[in-house]
Amino acid sequence: MSSRDDILARLQAHAITPEKRPEMDFKPLAFDNPVEQFERILKVAGANSLRLEPGQDVNDLIRTAYPEARTIASNLPGITCATVNPDLLDDPRALDGTDVAVIRGEFGVLENGMVWVKQQTRYKALFFISEALVILLDRRALVNNMHEAYARPDFDDFGYGCFIAGPSKTADIEQALVIGAHGARAVTVILE
Amino acid sequence: MSSHAKAAEKFIADRERTAWHDQALYFVREKRDRMAQGVPEWEALREMASRMKRHTISRLGYYLEMFERHATANGVHVHWAKDAEEHNRIVYEIIQKHGGKRLVKSKSMLAEECGLTPYLEARGVEAVESDLGERIMQLMGTPPSHIVLPAIHVKREEVGKVFERELNTELDNSDPTYLTHAARKSLRQNFLHADIAMTGVNFAVASSGAFVVCTNEGNADMGTSFPKVHIAIMGLEKVVPDYDALALYVRLLARSATGQPSTTYTSHYKKPVEGQEMHIVIVDNGRSDILANAAHVNMLKCLRCGSCINTCPVYRRTGGYSYSYFIPGPVGINLGMLKSPEKYAGNLSACTLCHSCSNVCPAKIDLAEQIYRWRQDLDGMHLASKEKKFIDKGLKFVMERPSLFYAAIKAGRTAEHMPRFVLYNRLDAWGIGRELPDFAPETFNALWKKGKVKE
Structure with missing residues (x-):
């Protein structure tokens, strides 16, 4: 008997009485002023946020936010401030040393500051290896909580996807919060 | 005296350190409380999460097969391991097939449980821990003392000393920011040049075949971004029915574990990317026996958030090394007893029956009640003091x-x-x-x- 069949047989033999799946009997957290709430919770997660107002150029916003950046990687159309198209690289290791990555988020979650990011570049390394990460997000694409997030009809449409809430952090040394453990040291969400 | 009490003597001999450890953990507990209070439906959420777990473990085989079917269709290789030995062998065979020499791993309690790192190192495979706390412990040559906060018992000066020796950091510099960034620089090279990536699994979604890994550091994602092979290992109780169920646990996990609204990275892996191979090892190692143990079956609901450890007054004042099982605190007392009462009954005394653990557990596991039951059983097992x-x-x-x-x-x-x-x-x-x-x-x-x- 294979280990698979053996394990499944044991689970069958030891099975407990079937329990019905529970129904949701509460109203989950919801917010009245989505954009304001999102800006507030992003700050809690250690992220910056900027609003792109009509007539403004997103490239100016990025340049102003990161004036020192020498390498900006993006494959997004309209990101003319990009110095590298990461999709043209043959090795993701070449992304090491990237100052800013500009990517697109699908939607944001108001209860925790997460932005859902699907793999949209040849290498997902881009999301983590750059010193700073800029996420462009439609400010109308905000959901209240995780229940709404996972209930979006197209949610399962990904190969790799990540909810990102602010910059990489750790408190593994004496519970002291340090920003920039392995991933981006700064995250800016631009609300379009 | 119990084995726990004996081992604790060493820890509590340093009163200042005991107080410091107690406070550090209670600080995390208080952060958790603030998060819980910020969610008006918190108790209803816990209740539903608990019942969803009960539902899932009552149909474990069904959901595991569903997960396997979808993961396979997504192009992921699914393996099954009866015990630690088989798990280690499967992992090693995958590594061997690819001629792997350098493995970079994110934190996994299952790897600890199976003794994977020493197994691989004995076979010439270098396994580097990439979570900062785990890396500190690996460089110190001692095991983690907590399942979520591996180095919670270590002082910054001690980290500084180890990094001086291992990472050539400045003499007597024990600033956490400086040390963290030194580890960032050093581990960056491990990420870039590893040939095998390993992660644990926080949740495996049966309805889609995706699996979820939660970190604050981004080490799991950095780790899986460069090697051609990603091996994910999971205890079979990690399966959840679908995304609606997953929502409950993602809401509860970080709030309960570290008092954050969410982890920084909640990564969803579903299909291998261009040129990459993805493997999942589903491990039993005693879990199917827990299912048959009516008094303790609820342990299969555990999310491994560590909130019961943070709140435990005995853990806070005696530290992780006072427990003889590799998982300390209320969760470890119970899991140790399920593993081997003969070996681990000495931990049962590490409980005041204050029930704080049962009150904070996001899956509402009756942790204290179970410890009480074990104590009643000791005499029958000829293990009573x-x-x-x-x-x-x-x-x-x-x-x-x-x-x-x-x-x-x-x-x-x-x-x-x-x-x-x-x-x-x-x-x-x-x-x-x-x-x-x-x-x-x-x-x-x-x-x-x-x-x-x-x-």
Whole structure:
């Protein structure tokens, strides 16, 4: 008997009485002023946020936010401030040393500051290896909580996807919060 | 004395450090409380999460097969391991097939459980821990003392010393930011040049075949971004029915574990990317036996958030190394007993039955109740302490005889006037580190008889 069949047989033999799946009997957290709430919770997660107002150029916003950046990687159309198209690289290791990555988020979650990011570049390394990460997000694409997030009809449409809430952090040394453990040291969400 | 009490002696000898450890953990507990209070439906959420787990474990085989079917269709290789030995062998065979030499891994309690790292290192595969806390412990050559906060017992100066030696950091610089960034720089090279990536699994979604890994550091994602092979390992209780169920746990996990609204990265892996191979190893290693144990089956609901450890007054004051099982605190006491009562019964004493663990558990596991039950079972397993049995027998004899009982109370009052060496000596484990309370001038019984007790 294979280990698979053996394990499944044991689970069958030891099975407990079937329990019905529970129904949701509460109203989950919801917010009245989505954009304001999102800006507030992003700050809690250690992220910056900027609003792109009509007539403004997103490239100016990025340049102003990161004036020192020498390498900006993006494959997004309209990101003319990009110095590298990461999709043209043959090795993701070449992304090491990237100052800013500009990517697109699908939607944001108001209860925790997460932005859902699907793999949209040849290498997902881009999301983590750059010193700073800029996420462009439609400010109308905000959901209240995780229940709404996972209930979006197209949610399962990904190969790799990540909810990102602010910059990489750790408190593994004496519970002291340090920003920039392995991933981006700064995250800016631009609300379009 | 229990094995826990004996081991704890070493830890509590340093009073300052004990107080510091206690505070560090309580700080996390308080952060958790603030998060819970910020979610009005918190208790309903816990209740639903608990019932969803119960539903899932009542159909474990069904959901695991569903997960396997979808993961396979997504192009992921699914393996099954009966025990630690088979798990290690499967992982090694995958590594060998690819000629792997350098493995970079994110934190996984399952790898600890299976003793994977020493197994691989004995076979010439370098396994580098990439979570900062785990890396600190690996460089120090000691195991983690907590399942979520591996280095919670280590002081910054000690980290500084290890990094001086291993990472050539500045002499006597123990600034957490400086040290973290030194580790970032060093581990970056491990990420870039590893040939195999390994992660644990926080949740495996049966309905889609995706699996979820939560980190704050981004080490799991950095780790899986460069090697051609990603091996994910999971205990079979990690399966959840679908995304609606997943929502419950993602809401609860980080809030309960570290007091954050969410982890920084909640990564969803579904399909291998261009040129990459993805493997999942589903591990039993005793879990299917827990299913058959009605009194303790709820342990299969555990999310491994560590909130029961953070809140435990005994853990906070005795540290992770006082427990003989590799998982400390209430969760570890129970899982250790399920693994081997003979080996791990010495941890059962590490509980005051305050029930704080049961009250914070996001899956509402009856942790304290189970510890109580284990204690009742000890005698039947011939593991009860002889000292305690003797005292219990004596107490029973006295309690069943009222006149003897009152005589004993009277006699006990003379204890107040006995010399210290009689009351506090090595023969009486209860007298060590404890002071007798002051006796009330009159017993309740005497007060009652004199009509002095007012309703």
